[in-house]
Amino acid sequence: MIEHLEQIPNIEIVGQASNGFEAVKLAEELNPDVMFLDIQMPKLTGFEVLELLGDRAPIVVFCTAYDEFALRAFEVHAVDYLLKPVEPARLAAAVERVRERLANRTPSPSAQALSVAARPPGKLLERVLIRQEGRVHVLPIERIDFVQAQDDYLEFAVGGKRYRKQQTMSDLESQIDPTRFVRIHRSFILNIERLARIDLYGKDSWLAVLSDGTKLPMSRTGHAKLKELIG
Amino acid sequence: MHPIFVRRSRLILYLSVWIAFGLLLAVVLIFGGQAPAMWSFEFAVPIALALGLQSLSFWYLVQALPPGQVSLWRMTLIWCVAGVGSLAIWLIVAYGWALFLLAPGEDYPDSAMATLPLLIFAGAIGIILAVLGHYLVGAFQRSLDAEKRALELQVLAREAELKSLRAQLDPHFLFNSLNSVAALIGQNPAAARQMCFLMAQFFRKSLTLARERAIPLSEEITLVETFLAIERVRFGERLRTKFDVAEDVRDVAVPPLVLQPLVENAVHHGVAHMLEGGEVCVSARRREGLVEIVVENPCDPDRPPSRGTGVGLSNVRSRIETLAGTRASVDVDARETSFRVSILLPAMNPA
Numbered sequence: 001m002i003e004h005l006e007q008i009p010n011i012e013i014v015g016q017a018s019n020g021f022e023a024v025k026l027a028e029e030l031n032p033d034v035m036f037l038d039i040q041m042p043k044l045t046g047f048e049v050l051e052l053l054g055d056r057a058p059i060v061v062f063c064t065a066y067d068e069f070a071l072r073a074f075e076v077h078a079v080d081y082l083l084k085p086v087e088p089a090r091l092a093a094a095v096e097r098v099r100e101r102l103a104n105r106t107p108s109p110s111a112q113a114l115s116v117a118a119r120p121p122g123k124l125l126e127r128v129l130i131r132q133e134g135r136v137h138v139l140p141i142e143r144i145d146f147v148q149a150q151d152d153y154l155e156f157a158v159g160g161k162r163y164r165k166q167q168t169m170s171d172l173e174s175q176i177d178p179t180r181f182v183r184i185h186r187s188f189i190l191n192i193e194r195l196a197r198i199d200l201y202g203k204d205s206w207l208a209v210l211s212d213g214t215k216l217p218m219s220r221t222g223h224a225k226l227k228e229l230i231g
Numbered sequence: 232m233h234p235i236f237v238r239r240s241r242l243i244l245y246l247s248v249w250i251a252f253g254l255l256l257a258v259v260l261i262f263g264g265q266a267p268a269m270w271s272f273e274f275a276v277p278i279a280l281a282l283g284l285q286s287l288s289f290w291y292l293v294q295a296l297p298p299g300q301v302s303l304w305r306m307t308l309i310w311c312v313a314g315v316g317s318l319a320i321w322l323i324v325a326y327g328w329a330l331f332l333l334a335p336g337e338d339y340p341d342s343a344m345a346t347l348p349l350l351i352f353a354g355a356i357g358i359i360l361a362v363l364g365h366y367l368v369g370a371f372q373r374s375l376d377a378e379k380r381a382l383e384l385q386v387l388a389r390e391a392e393l394k395s396l397r398a399q400l401d402p403h404f405l406f407n408s409l410n411s412v413a414a415l416i417g418q419n420p421a422a423a424r425q426m427c428f429l430m431a432q433f434f435r436k437s438l439t440l441a442r443e444r445a446i447p448l449s450e451e452i453t454l455v456e457t458f459l460a461i462e463r464v465r466f467g468e469r470l471r472t473k474f475d476v477a478e479d480v481r482d483v484a485v486p487p488l489v490l491q492p493l494v495e496n497a498v499h500h501g502v503a504h505m506l507e508g509g510e511v512c513v514s515a516r517r518r519e520g521l522v523e524i525v526v527e528n529p530c531d532p533d534r535p536p537s538r539g540t541g542v543g544l545s546n547v548r549s550r551i552e553t554l555a556g557t558r559a560s561v562d563v564d565a566r567e568t569s570f571r572v573s574i575l576l577p578a579m580n581p582a
Contacts, residue, residue: 003417019506020535042504045535065406067538084406085413126536138533 001036001063004088008095020044021136024052034059034098036082039070044129047115052131054166059101059108061094073118077109112167116175125175128156130163137163141180145194146216147172149187160212182229184208184222192229233290234368246283253279256353264346273332278325282354285317285324286361293365297373310362318354325350401495404458411465426464433457437488445484445554445579448515448524452476455494455513462498469508470498477516484579485524486550492543493526493572500537501528501570521558522578527571544572551576 005011014030017023020043027035027049035058037046050057062081064070074081080094100106128139145157149169156163173183184190190208198218199207206218208226218226235245253276260271292313296306408430415423436454440446452474459472494511502509509529516523548561551574559576 001414003414040499040503040538041535042506042531043533043535045538048535065410066402069538084410086410120538123536123538 001086001091004086004091005036005095007088008092011095018042020046020049023049024131024136027053027058028056031056032058033102034061034095036061036063038062039064039067045115047111047118048129050111051115052129052136054111054131057108057111059098061098067118069120070118073114076117077114079109079114112171119175124177125172128163128165130156130165132163139163141176142191142193144181144191145210145212145214146191147181147189157214179229182222182226184216184218184226186219188216188218188222190216190226192226195226195230198223198226233287234372235287235290246280249279249283250276252283252357253277259349259353260346264349266346270332274325274329278321278328279357281324281328282321282357283361285321286358286365288317289313289362289365290369293362293369297369298366314355314358314362317358318351321354321358322347322350325354401492403499404461404495407465408461411461415464422464426461429457429461429464433461437491440487443487446487447482448476448485448522449481451485451487451490452481452513452515454488455490458491458494459498459511466498466502466508469505470502471508471510473510473512475512475514475516480515480517480522480578482580483522483576484554485576486554489547489550489574490524490526492547496543497526497528497570500534501530504531504534505529506531517578518575520578521575524574524576525571526573527569529568530570532567547572547574555579 002013002016005013014032015026017026020041023035023037023041024044037049037060039046039062041049044052046060046062050060060079062070062074062079063084063086064081065084071081073079080097082090082094126141128141128144130137130139139156139158143158145159147169148155148157150164152166153164154167154169154172156165169183169187169189173181173189176189180193181189181191188208190210194210194212195208196211197209199209199215201207201217204220206223208216208218210216235241254272256279257271257275260266260275261268266274292309296309298306301309408426412423412426412430415426433454436450436457440450440454456472456474459470463470463472490513494513497511502511512525512527514525514527544561544563551559551561555576559574562573562575564571564573
């Protein structure tokens with residue numbers, strides 16, 4: 001592909017990454033106009049790379065050998081993609097479209113929405129990626145104790161540590177396994193494995209006490225949902 | 232749940248049949264029992280509805296006594312007891328209702344007892360019709376259920392067929408290999424040509440083998456070696472392989488393409504995610520009268536979530552079980568940094 005790219009005029013290849021972390025790092029350092037991104041890579045998927053880059057993401061052209069769910073998502077969200085083996089003519093056309101996008105400053109679709117749309121049916125979120133102080137944290141979903149909504153971000157509590165991520169509560173709730181995580185309150189999603197007991201706290205309000213002693217407020221509907229799950 | 236309560240329209244229809252029965256009973260009471268007209272309607276319609284509600288319980292008895300599975304005389308006996316019991320309850324309800332209808336201070340007229348034989352007769356007919364009706368509905372429901380089950384089985388069989396077809400040829404592998412060929416043509420035409428030969432060999436072999444019910448293990452090993460040779464073109468030094476197959480198991484029968492998906496997983500979910508690569512190990516030996524085949528690979532604990540549908544492994548499991556029955560087993564040992572699938576199956580020679 002590099003070979004074909006080099007033959008297109010006015011293109012400079014500023015970097016190549018061999019895994020997802022490197023892709024994130026290079027994209028931030030080099031600030032390219034366009035990034036050709038494989039879906040399947042070591043460490044991170046292409047969707048995760050895009051998600052981590054957030055607003056700083058360049059225009060992305062996805063590459064895949066075969067992935068019917070991803071292709072459907074690309075069509076829906078008008079994202080450019082190339083199929084491997086990449087034909088030079090298609091590559092040139094994709095570069096042309098990128099130039100148009102750059103000229104028109106077409107906004108890119110949200111990485112979150114795209115990765116949700118591309119997820120194979122029945123697959124739920126398996127890990128949460130968080131970029132904090134220049135480091136990428138990979139939080140396997142089962143290690144998360146609870147999630148708390150703050151102003152416009154979420155705080156993920158993992159073994160006493162807190163990680164922040166720009167995301168909405170309902171967005172997270174729609175991706176997470178509903179048999180393991182319950183929204184017990186407007187601002188809290190709880191990993192039900194961490195629940196130690198439920199304390200009554202006044203009329204129509206309860207406290208979820210976690211195994212590490214943390215107390216979280218619970219709404220009436222949250223309490224009902226939890227009851228239904230744990231019986 | 233009782234089928235009558237599933238839809239409101241059914242319940243309404245059912246109750247209106249019983250109201251009609253009540254109206255008929257009232258007419259019989261007026262003309263046959265010389266009862267006052269107004270009283271007859273007030274009396275007969277509610278008790279007919281009561282009999283209707285009571286008869287709903289027959290559904291459970293119909294479920295418990297499916298026709299053809301219980302001896303006839305036993306069924307008759309049970310229904311007689313149930314019918315007489317039900318009739319008795321109904322007569323008590325009817326008596327209670329009649330008392331309720333009496334004006335305060337009025338006594339129950341002796342002549343009213345004259346309607347008793349008529350009530351018993353009407354009640355018995357009502358109950359018999361209700362039981363027969365329930366059997367009819369039950370039979371109808373059963374035939375619908377049987378039809379549904381047959382369809383479900385058909386769908387399952389189709390799905391299994393589709394899955395096995397898909398497992399034989401992973402589109403990822405095909406397109407990634409073509410991609411490697413396309414890349415090699417410019418840099419290393421000889422390697423590209425070699426790759427084409429390997430792919431032809433692999434696809435030809437897997438197509439021929441897939442038609443068999445069982446093949447010698449050595450054939451499967453050759454297929455897997457070809458597969459790994461193709462992948463080594465793509466992964467280079469990162470993909471290392473090790474085969475350790477005992478001489479005395481090379482001829483045992485295995486379902487075709489049973490190791491290939493496992494080795495493919497080992498590459499795509501294991502080694503492909505390791506920056507420094509890793510070794511895929513395939514070994515086979517006799518163990519306690521059985522044959523043990525193991526595919527093992529290292530994996531990255533931080534690998535991205537798989538985008539696969541996970542049919543590969545379950546497919547292997549079900550095919551091993553169909554070939555060798557309960558003596559065979561497929562064990563998966565998934566650790567943080569390694570993945571190991573071991574197949575145990577009785578040593579059989581291919582037919």
